[in-house]
Amino acid sequence: MQNITDIIEAYLKQILHDEKKIEIKRQEIAERFDCVPSQINYVINTRFTIEKGYFVESKRGGGGYIRIQKIVILDSHDLLDEMSRWIGNDLTEQAAEDYLIRLVNEQLLTRREAIVVQSLLQKESLPMVVEDQRRMRAHLMQTLLKTIKRL
Amino acid sequence: MQNITDIIEAYLKQILHDEKKIEIKRQEIAERFDCVPSQINYVINTRFTIEKGYFVESKRGGGGYIRIQKIVILDSHDLLDEMSRWIGNDLTEQAAEDYLIRLVNEQLLTRREAIVVQSLLQKESLPMVVEDQRRMRAHLMQTLLKTIKRL
DNA sequence: ACCTCTCTGACCATCTTTGACTATTGTTTG
DNA sequence: CAAACAATAGTCAAAGATGGTCAGAGAGGT
Numbered sequence: 001m002q003n004i005t006d007i008i009e010a011y012l013k014q015i016l017h018d019e020k021k022i023e024i025k026r027q028e029i030a031e032r033f034d035c036v037p038s039q040i041n042y043v044i045n046t047r048f049t050i051e052k053g054y055f056v057e058s059k060r061g062g063g064g065y066i067r068i069q070k071i072v073i074l075d076s077h078d079l080l081d082e083m084s085r086w087i088g089n090d091l092t093e094q095a096a097e098d099y100l101i102r103l104v105n106e107q108l109l110t111r112r113e114a115i116v117v118q119s120l121l122q123k124e125s126l127p128m129v130v131e132d133q134r135r136m137r138a139h140l141m142q143t144l145l146k147t148i149k150r151l
Numbered sequence: 152m153q154n155i156t157d158i159i160e161a162y163l164k165q166i167l168h169d170e171k172k173i174e175i176k177r178q179e180i181a182e183r184f185d186c187v188p189s190q191i192n193y194v195i196n197t198r199f200t201i202e203k204g205y206f207v208e209s210k211r212g213g214g215g216y217i218r219i220q221k222i223v224i225l226d227s228h229d230l231l232d233e234m235s236r237w238i239g240n241d242l243t244e245q246a247a248e249d250y251l252i253r254l255v256n257e258q259l260l261t262r263r264e265a266i267v268v269q270s271l272l273q274k275e276s277l278p279m280v281v282e283d284q285r286r287m288r289a290h291l292m293q294t295l296l297k298t299i300k301r302l
Numbered sequence: 303a304c305c306t307c308t309c310t311g312a313c314c315a316t317c318t319t320t321g322a323c324t325a326t327t328g329t330t331t332g
Numbered sequence: 333c334a335a336a337c338a339a340t341a342g343t344c345a346a347a348g349a350t351g352g353t354c355a356g357a358g359a360g361g362t
Contacts, residue, residue: 003359005308026351036310041352046307061317063154064350112302113264119298120271120291127290139278140271147270151263154349156318177341187320192342197317212327215340 202249
């Protein structure tokens with residue numbers, strides 16, 4: 001626990017223990033721990049990832065900030081990872097529908113949510129040649145799986 | 152929330168909470184918050200857009216004013232049609248988010264649904280050049296609006 | 303030595319603030 | 333009434349204020 005990364009990590013987690021969400025200014029934290037600002041990005045990228053159960057938002061410019069909140073990781077995390085692996089970067093419309101049905105059955109999505117997503121993944125919504133469509137559909141589904149983790 | 156833009160935004164919205172329409176003088180507001188007049192234009196252009204559900208009118212010259220009102224579209228079918236028209240075939244990520252927030256406020260989508268859709272419309276989910284991205288995003292949003300009608 | 307994790311800094315992206323210049327409308331004057 | 337003047341608001345580009353990225357240097361362990 002001697003390196004700055006660990007120290008900053010501990011500092012932030014200690015605050016998160018009390019508050020369910022914190023908002024920091026990158027520059028301020030960097031000054032407080034006497035390091036370069038990008039160090040804060042490193043801490044966040046290695047210690048506050050979605051896999052570790054954190055959701056991070058930020059804004060640049062005047063009045064900018066970095067916001068971190070703890071999220072609940074679903075039990076079905078493994079299912080999502082597996083699906084992600086199965087899908088890879090190619091997905092047909094039928095397969096997409098099957099996956100969505102599965103997600104609804106697992107109660108990871110509501111029926112309405114599945115309908116919305118399905119409509120966005122159907123070929124009519126993806127105006128491009130079929131191979132691109134399938135790649136695009138896979139890409140969108142991958143995004144969905146990631147998003148579900150923080151719902 | 153220390154930047155002037157957010158402060159002025161909050162001030163105006165707080166008034167709009169009680170009055171359904173406000174009329175301000177640009178110079179006056181600028182003085183009250185000790186900023187340049189064009190700052191007020193910035194606030195209006197970024198925080199009181201049509202996507203966010205505001206209608207702004209103004210007049211120059213003696214007795215000039217800026218009038219802001221919250222747009223109320225009672226019939227949700229009409230709202231969806233209006234949005235569809237506003238969007239056309241070009242949509243930025245920020246505008247998309249604003250529309251989704253609006254849909255949530257109008258209770259046409261749940262928060263979760265909006266988050267899912269937003270994640271699918273963000274640039275990371277649309278691997279193509281920016282112009283195509285915007286066209287694609289508009290296309291997907293149009294699909295969404297159509298889908299909502301039959302949910 | 304080699305590998306992995308950490309740290310740094312130059313450069314990039316985005317949002318905000320400012321001010322000079324422009325456009326429009328109302329009022330006064332010749 | 334037209335021209336000048338006054339009073340507003342709009343536009344836009346540059347500067348300021350943040351946060352993000354990435355490649356390479358540094359440090360610690362095997």
